[in-house]
Amino acid sequence: MAALFTVDFQNCFIFILVCLFSILFYSLLFKKSKAGFNLPPSPPSLPIIGHLHLLLSFLIHKSLQKLSSKYGPFLHLRVFNVPIVLVSSASIAYEIFTAHDVNVSTRNLPTNEGSLFFGSLGFTTAPYEDYWKFMKKLIVTKLLGPQALERSGGIRAEEVERFYSNLLDKAMRKDLFRGERPLKKFGISPFKKELASLSTRFDEVLEKILVEYEDNIDEHHQGTDTSTHAIQWKMAEIINNPNILERLREEIDFVVGKSRLIQETDVPNIPFLQAVVKEGLRLHPPVPILVRMFQESCEIKDFYIAEKTTLLVNLYDMMRDPDTWEDPEEFKPERFLASSRSEQEDKIRAEVLKYIPFGSGRRACPGSNLAYESIAIAIGVMVQCFDWKFKGDKVNMEEARGAMTLTMAHPFKCTLVPRTILPFTSS
Known part of the structure; x- marks a missing residue:
């Protein structure tokens, strides 16, 4: 019986080895040869799995950051037979999103058939083709363009008052502010009434926009969750820095x-508030890694x-x-403040290269x-409107592990x- 078990174990071990070597020889003999091509630098890899072991992390943006700091800002990686280019350089990212923008305008993300935007037919997941271009035009002109935002300004003003009322009610009841609950009530988008039915009526609404050029949508889902997390990060940074x-x-x-009560029209007159928002987005970009795909071969640097x-662009x-x-x-x-017009123009030109918290190119966030x-x-x-009291010396800035957005x-x-004793008023 022991001898039979030994033979079976040996046969299984030999079978596993044959399978592994078969996969290895297949990948070496049948994959497209890159001989003669000058690929970007590549860290040491393992047989078969390539660099997979370097990418297994619940905080992948930090793992990629360590990888770039050790091997360089422009790397060629491989996971099995899948080629990956990792970019952590502002100048290289700028070249990609200018000279090769069309080539990398497809995201190639896995779709969610139960999602709000109908899987591959959704705006965020659709390939860069006529359908996506049509969707982008509708969203910009009917929802997120300057005229559309001006039309919805009154609704957003009402939401600001509602947000303040919710926080004031919580303060009067001495409830703990837990970061997420009032911000969910506030939302970020200016619409609030039809989110529940939007997923089933999305095609119908688009058809109505096409035929009648009337946008009666009362909710725009894109960006709400990421902006809520962004507000939490900024408030945590502000609380941790009393002088700011x-x-x-x-x-x-x-x-x-x-x-x-502060209104949207006041924001352009408060440059330090704008600087706080930009600095918070620099340290805590909503989506730390941009994912794209090169549709055609090309040369970069x-x-x-x-x-x-x-293509992985590590914004973080x-x-x-x-x-x-x-x-x-x-x-x-204060790094985002300018003391003169010329200095401000220089900063803007520099920021184009190194500051892209909402992405860049044709697939950049249209709701930025x-x-x-x-x-x-x-x-x-x-x-x-409020003073903020909390236990401890500092807010814990640890990042959630395994989250798609920076949380x-x-x-x-x-x-x-x-x-103040008397509530703030809107006029």
Whole structure:
């Protein structure tokens, strides 16, 4: 019996070895040869799995950051037979999103058939073809363009008042503010009534827009969750830096006063508030890694990139690069302030290269302007109207593991204290 067991074990072991060597020889003999091509630098890899072991992490943006710091900002990786290009350089990313933007405008993400936007027919997952271009035009002109945002300004003003009322009610009841609940009520988008039916009526609504050019949509889902997390990160940074909180509050009081509630129209007159939002997005981009695919082969920085190569742009690493940012790990909103017009223009040109929290190119987030405004006004309300008290010295800035978006592992819990006896008014 023991001898039979030994023979079976040996046969199984030999069979496993044959399978592994078969896979190895198949990958070496039948994959497309890249001989003669100058590929980007590549870290040491393992047989068969390639660099898979380097990518297995619940905080993959940080794992990729360590990889780039050791081997360089432009790397060629391989997972089995899947080629991957990792970019952590602002200048290389800028070249890709300008000279090769059309080539990398397809995301090649797995679709969710039960999602709001109908899997591969959705705006975020559709390939860069006529359908996506049509959807982009509709969204920009009917939902997120300047005229559309101007039409919905009154609705957003009502949401600001509702958000303030919710926080004030929580403060009066001395309930703990847990970061996420009031922000969910506030939402980020200016619409609130038809989200539940939007997924089943999306085609019908689009058809109506086409025929009648009337947009009666009362909810725009894109960006709500990521913007909510963005607000949490910024408030945590502000609370952890009392001097920044004090300066921001002084500027808001100077521009708005101590009795009127801050409005969207006040934000352009408060440059430090805008700087706080930008600095928060630099340190905590909503989606830390952009995923694209090269549809055709090309050359970047004299390196060959094969067709169907997956592109990973590590925004988290790029916007913490010590070669382009001074004190990159510190929360310093003043880095986005300009003392003169010429200096401001220089900063804008520089930011094009190194500051892209909402992506870049044709597939950049079309709701970035709305996100900036909504985040700024939410931060403005919370800073203008309330003092924030919490236990401990600092808010825990640990990141949640395994999340698709950059999320706080421990949303901060605070007690809100109204700054004034009389409530703020909108006029």
